[in-house]
Amino acid sequence: MNPVRLFWVNFRITAMYEMQYRINFFLQVFQSLVQLTIGLVAISLVFQHTESLGGWTRYELFGVMGVHILLGGFLGAFVLPSTGRLMRDIEEGTFDYSLVLPVDSQLYSSMKEFSFWSLTDMVVGAGAIAYSISRLGSSLPATRVLAFLVLLGCGAAIMYAIFFLFATVAFKFVKVNRLQDLGNGIFQAGRWPVSIYPVGMRFALTFIIPLGFAVTAPAEIIANRLPAGTVFSAVAVTVVFLAITRLLWTRSVRSYSGASA
């Protein structure tokens, strides 16, 4: 089955379902604005006391915050609903049905559920990025726009891989829904550039849970402070993480013996 068509059909069904509850749109907008306000208050408090944070200026940090909110919206809309469902399915035994469908089980499990209104976070994040670019006033040639989009795509893929890996652990240890709390907590560390963290934490956030590539790198493109080679490193890290996810998924499914029978 064509994966794009499968994605589109699932997404359309979710959208039609969510359209029945339009008040949720306003609730989600409100939630996104609350999140944005807290981020802005934190940044303005920091810059009441200093001119730069670890070498980052106020509007450069707006860029980091924008990328973080945008990727958070991506996770909320496309990743967390499906990974949450996957963990539930494994625990309750309903995962068996995903294995008998004429479609790749990882693909199907990755796009089983969406949260339509979480897309508002992506819009708010994009707005914060646009504001950051306008205040920084630097020119943005096509190559940098392209590099930014590539890095953003890598960021989204890396975050998908991490949360999907967490969900895959459910095959081994059934009750792992709290791993999502840990993932959410770690993702919060990406709200600030990884360069401000101590060496050990910076290493962990670059190579183990690579928020440095996922969130900080796209923001560095906006701030025009990213070495060219980072784009290639980010692509390589993304490929490695996706490959690990695939490998672990294949092995887990092979050793899965079902829970419903």
Added chain:
Amino acid sequence: MGALKEMQYRLASFLSLLGFLIEPVVLLVVWRTVAEATGGIGGYDLNAITAYYIVWTLVRAMNLALSPDVWGYWIQDGRLSNFLLEPANVFWRTIWNFAGNKLVWVVQWVPIGAGLYFIFRPQIEMGWTNVAGFVVAVWLGYAVRASVLFAMGLIAFWTTRAKALFDLIVALEILLSGRLVPMGVMPQWVQTISAWMPFKWAFQFPIDVLIGQVNADEMLLGIGTQILWVGLLGTAIKLTWDRATRRYSAVGS
């Protein structure tokens, strides 16, 4: 009972706690960076701000309470009907259940707290008065926060569309409790509002007691304020609970 239940899933409990504790560690790094550049912020020098966020991680573990969102699910899937049939009052049931969980969380916090101490090494002098005051203040802080969240959760008896209100209260808590930053860093008008709200007494006050940012008189006054908030919120919950359960019509089996 809460402690025993939490002990069954020790790894899950630890991972969850670790996730909750990342927020203050991130803030610790951010505000340390600022304090290093400026020598101090809002009346806290580098050592005090470091100690503030390390103790914050303990207070975070101690004041976790039942999320108001849960009430909606309890009503939706009929679980609340079962709770109402039990002889124990739901308020005390949740309060003691979470209090029991904390015994496990505090034990799990010890290596995290020790790790943070050895990484950042804050030089803070704290006497037995601070420690004793902290033990009282942190439990009262939990009682204040649990009461606030419980009172908010009761809104679910009247409407299932209270999520925006919950989000707003959580945002106010983040900004006015010392959770984002000690209130001394905020503008004066924000500090004044904060002093009249319950949030600060659940978060910043216990931390300030332990790291010696308040004197003996302020400590006693703060503990008195916490008791006052627990009394006010407890009365409000009692009055609302009676009305809420009267209008509740069971869902589910």
